[in-house]
Amino acid sequence: MEKNLFLKKGFTLAEVLITLGIIGVVAAMTMPVLVQNYKRIETASRLKKFYSMMNQAIKLSELDNGDADTWTKADTQTDEEGNTDGDAQNVVVKDFFMKYLAPYIKYVKYEDGKNIIDADGNKDTVTPAIYFVDGSSVAIWNGGCMDFIYDVNGKRNPNEAGRDQFRFIMCFSDEKRKIYTGKEKIMFYPITNFQSYGNIATPRETMLSNCKNDGSFCTILIMQDGWEIKSDYPYKL
Numbered sequence: 627m628e629k630n631l632f633l634k635k636g637f638t639l640a641e642v643l644i645t646l647g648i649i650g651v652v653a654a655m656t657m658p659v660l661v662q663n664y665k666r667i668e669t670a671s672r673l674k675k676f677y678s679m680m681n682q683a684i685k686l687s688e689l690d691n692g693d694a695d696t697w698t699k700a701d702t703q704t705d706e707e708g709n710t711d712g713d714a715q716n717v718v719v720k721d722f723f724m725k726y727l728a729p730y731i732k733y734v735k736y737e738d739g740k741n742i743i744d745a746d747g748n749k750d751t752v753t754p755a756i757y758f759v760d761g762s763s764v765a766i767w768n769g770g771c772m773d774f775i776y777d778v779n780g781k782r783n784p785n786e787a788g789r790d791q792f793r794f795i796m797c798f799s800d801e802k803r804k805i806y807t808g809k810e811k812i813m814f815y816p817i818t819n820f821q822s823y824g825n826i827a828t829p830r831e832t833m834l835s836n837c838k839n840d841g842s843f844c845t846i847l848i849m850q851d852g853w854e855i856k857s858d859y860p861y862k863l
Contacts, residue, residue, distance in 0.1 A: 712751035788841025
């Protein structure tokens with residue numbers, strides 16, 4: 627009897643469906659982990675890039691504008707009632723940014739800060755922000771130092787400290803740098819916990835605890851971990 631060369635064995639429909647079901651279950655279990663790992667790597671990479679870019683800009687600016695300790699800015703601007711004046715704050719920040727930083731970094735847009743009044747008549751302040759080509763941004767607040775709130779995904783949610791927003795600070799004296807960062811000679815650095823003033827050898831456990839309590843203090847943890855967001859990081863990205 628001749629062998630039918632066209633007769634081939636194959637999978638039954640039930641076997642195919644079972645296989646697809648198993649693949650679906652495995653994908654459902656692994657995809658969230660893969661996405662989370664990717665977000666951690668991307669976030670840490672953008673933080674490191676921003677930190678490097680800012681320090682490089684400061685060094686280049688010092689060649690033209692002198693030592694950064696001599697750079698000048700006005701104090702926090704307030705109105706007659708003692709409230710923060712967003713319009714005046716914007717002038718201070720914009721003048722500072724355009725003179726000392728803008729010529730030395732690549733950015734897409736400067737967004738003005740301003741005063742706003744809601745429907746109930748409450749006054750609030752919009753902070754000036756700079757946007758970069760990769761979609762990230764940094765808001766700048768004029769206080770005792772210059773505060774930089776770096777947002778890895780710009781205006782997109784969640785806009786929360788420790789998740790997509792990370793805080794750095796630029797102070798203009800050794801005294802203030804020691805207070806806010808514990809580093810006297812470094813101009814631009816992540817802010818530390820106010821309870822850890824001057825404690826340069828802060829253990830990682832303390833940094834992790836500070837980060838859990840306030841997302842503003844997560845930047846220094848990520849930096850000390852070698853610009854890596856480790857598995858015990860307290861916030862979901």
